[in-house]
Structures are given as structure tokens and as C-alpha cells.
Amino acid sequence: MKASYFERHGGPDVLIYGDLPDPVPGPGEVIVDIHAASVNAADAKVRAGGTYGDIESFPYILGRDFSGVVASLGEGAKDFAVGDAVFGVCQAGQEGTYAEKIAMDQALLAAKPDSLSHIDAAALALPGLTAIISIEETLKLKSGEKILIQGGAGGVAGFAIEFAKHLGAHVITTCSARNIDYVRSLGADEVIDYTTQDFAEILTDCDAVFETVGGEVTQKSFAVLKPGGRLAAIASGVKAPPSPRDDVQSLRPAVGRDRKYMARIIALHDAGVVHVPPLTVYSLEEAAAASAKSESRHLTGKLVIKVR
Numbered sequence: 001m002k003a004s005y006f007e008r009h010g011g012p013d014v015l016i017y018g019d020l021p022d023p024v025p026g027p028g029e030v031i032v033d034i035h036a037a038s039v040n041a042a043d044a045k046v047r048a049g050g051t052y053g054d055i056e057s058f059p060y061i062l063g064r065d066f067s068g069v070v071a072s073l074g075e076g077a078k079d080f081a082v083g084d085a086v087f088g089v090c091q092a093g094q095e096g097t098y099a100e101k102i103a104m105d106q107a108l109l110a111a112k113p114d115s116l117s118h119i120d121a122a123a124l125a126l127p128g129l130t131a132i133i134s135i136e137e138t139l140k141l142k143s144g145e146k147i148l149i150q151g152g153a154g155g156v157a158g159f160a161i162e163f164a165k166h167l168g169a170h171v172i173t174t175c176s177a178r179n180i181d182y183v184r185s186l187g188a189d190e191v192i193d194y195t196t197q198d199f200a201e202i203l204t205d206c207d208a209v210f211e212t213v214g215g216e217v218t219q220k221s222f223a224v225l226k227p228g229g230r231l232a233a234i235a236s237g238v239k240a241p242p243s244p245r246d247d248v249q250s251l252r253p254a255v256g257r258d259r260k261y262m263a264r265i266i267a268l269h270d271a272g273v274v275h276v277p278p279l280t281v282y283s284l285e286e287a288a289a290a291s292a293k294s295e296s297r298h299l300t301g302k303l304v305i306k307v308r
């Protein structure tokens with residue numbers, strides 16, 4: 001199969017477009033012919049090495065979410081038939097969707113509805129999963145609460161804005177000037193241009209913060225919370241960031257994988273609660289360019305790789 005893979009950690013240029021052996025399904029697994037894979041911010045961190053620890057075995061294929069068609073069934077895999085359109089997110093610790101094929105545990109796959117193209121389904125999978133778990137299960141956001149969603153123009157945060165509005169929250173978000181109209185179109189009630197304004201000097205008394213930017217933004221975000229407030233961070237490593245305050249909660253969402261979240265994404269999409277964000281589509285051969293763009297951390301919506 002064709003794949004975009006790397007043999008050593010480094011910049012986008014370490015990604016090689018070439019041939020690797022086809023995957024073989026284990027018990028309960030299916031082989032999916034991938035049509036589209038999304039490019040998530042984590043991919044560039046894995047490629048660069050360090051953040052998540054170094055890869056021990058090469059060649060290594062990036063990519064955590066995808067949409068495609070079931071091509072063959074492993075022993076005992078009965079949930080789907082060959083030819084079914086499916087989408088999903090790989091098990092935590094598994095990657096490999098920047099490729100024409102992947103072996104997946106059938107339990108993680110969901111049927112892709114006709115209402116979503118393969119590109120759209122891939123774009124919503126991991127961002128939707130992460131946003132739903134963070135907003136609903138981790139922050140337990142309630143109607144009438146005030147939430148700051150950091151980095152509103154990104155993939156996860158964009159989904160989170162629409163979902164938080166659906167839950168009845170008052171949503172404040174940050175982005176650069178060129179993305180202000182976009183985040184307003186998602187429903188944000190207040191927008192702070194982080195290039196000209198300091199959110200920490202403007203905001204107080206937030207019930208919750210969903211922090212997707214990382215670095216010093218995470219640490220500064222604690223200041224906007226009211227006593228008893230909670231902050232969920234997904235861009236500051238795998239543990240909850242240390243809190244400079246003892247009267248607020250610091251949380252790290254446990255982004256588990258399960259088919260039920262894919263079904264929820266479909267339901268939210270089909271009900272018009274969430275929308276497919278603006279997409280920039282690359283070919284598999286262009287994965288290095290996609291990875292460089294993702295690593296810049298300045299984009300609108302999602303980057304997607306069209307595999308076939």
C-alpha cells in the first residue's frame with residue numbers, strides 16, 4: 001500500500017511517500033481502505049519526537065482518525081460487511097491513517113452516514129470526540145455558564161464552540177483577527193483577538209475554560225476563573241497542568257475511544273448543531289506540506305488528507 005511514513009524524528013521533510021506492506025487483520029479487526037484521514041495537531045508532535053516520547057520502531061505512519069470502506073474481515077469480526085462505509089478514531093496509542101489501508105478493532109468503527117462525505121467524516125472524528133468528552137464529561141458544562149474556549153479557530157475548539165452554545169453556555173473565544181468572523185459564525189458570543197488584546201486583563205468570573213493552545217496560555221487561563229471554576233487542558237501534555245490557584249480545578253480530559261462518540265457526532269451533525277469546518281485538503285503525497293501547515297498552529301478549521 002502507499003503510505004506517508006517516517007524513519008526518524010524530525011521536521012515535515014522526514015515524511016516519505018512510498019510503499020509499505022499491507023496490514024494483516026488480527027482477531028476482531030477489519031481492514032479499512034482509507035479514503036480520507038484528518039491531520040491533527042498531535043501528529044506533528046509525534047513526528048518531531050519528545051512530547052509523547054520517542055518512537056521505538058520504524059517505519060512509522062502518523063494519523064489518528066479516518067473514514068473509509070471495509071475491505072476485509074479478520075477472524076470473528078462480524079459487525080460490518082465488506083463494502084461498508086465506516087469512520088472512526090484509532091485506539092489510544094495506535095496510529096497509521098496516513099495510508100491506503102489500516103487494520104482496526106471493529107469495536108472502534110462506526111457506520112459512516114450518507115450525510116457526511118469521507119472527507120467530512122474524517123474531519124469531525126477526533127475533534128468531535130475530544131470536544132464532546134472535554135465539554136460534557138470533563139467540564140460538565142451547564143446551561144447559563146460562562147466558558148472561555150481558547151484557540152477557537154482550531155479543529156477541536158471550533159466543534160467545542162458549537163457544542164457549548166448548544167448546551168446553553170455563554171461562549172467567549174480567542175483567535176487572531178482573520179478568524180474573528182469565522183468564530184462568530186460558530187456562535188461565539190464574545191471574541192478576543194489575542195494578537196492585540198490580553199484575555200487575562202479582560203475576563204473574570206468564568207465558570208469554565210477549555211484550553212486548546214498550550215504553553216503560557218494554559219497558565220494564564222487560570223486567572224479568568226471564578227472560585228470553584230474548572231479548567232480542562234488538552235494542549236499541555238497528558239496530565240492536568242499544575243494550577244497556580246487552590247480554589248479552582250485543573251483537569252485533563254480522558255479522551256477514550258468508543259463507537260458511541262462517533263454516533264453522537266453524527267447525531268449532532270445531522271441535527272445541525274455542529275458543522276463541518278472549513279477544510280484544506282491535501283493528497284497523501286502532500287502529507288509533508290499538511291504537517292508543516294499544522295505545525296504552524298495558525299489555520300482555520302481542519303486539514304484533511306484525501307487518500308483516494
Ligand SMILES: NC(=O)c1ccc[n+]([C@@H]2O[C@H](COP(=O)([O-])OP(=O)(O)OC[C@H]3O[C@@H](n4cnc5c(N)ncnc54)[C@H](OP(=O)(O)O)[C@@H]3O)[C@@H](O)[C@H]2O)c1
Binds near residue numbers: 041126130212234302
Ligand atoms: N486526545 C487529545 O487529548 C487531543 C485531541 C485533539 C487535540 N489535542 C491537542 O489539542 C490542541 C489543539 O488541537 P487542534 O487539532 O484543535 O489544533 P489546531 O486545529 O491545529 O489549532 C490551531 C488553532 O490555534 C489557534 N491559535 C494558535 N495560537 C493561539 C493563541 N495564542 N491564542 C488563541 N488561538 C491560537 C490558531 O488560530 P489563529 O490562526 O487565529 O492564530 C488556529 O486556528 C493540540 O495541542 C492537540 O495536540 C489533544
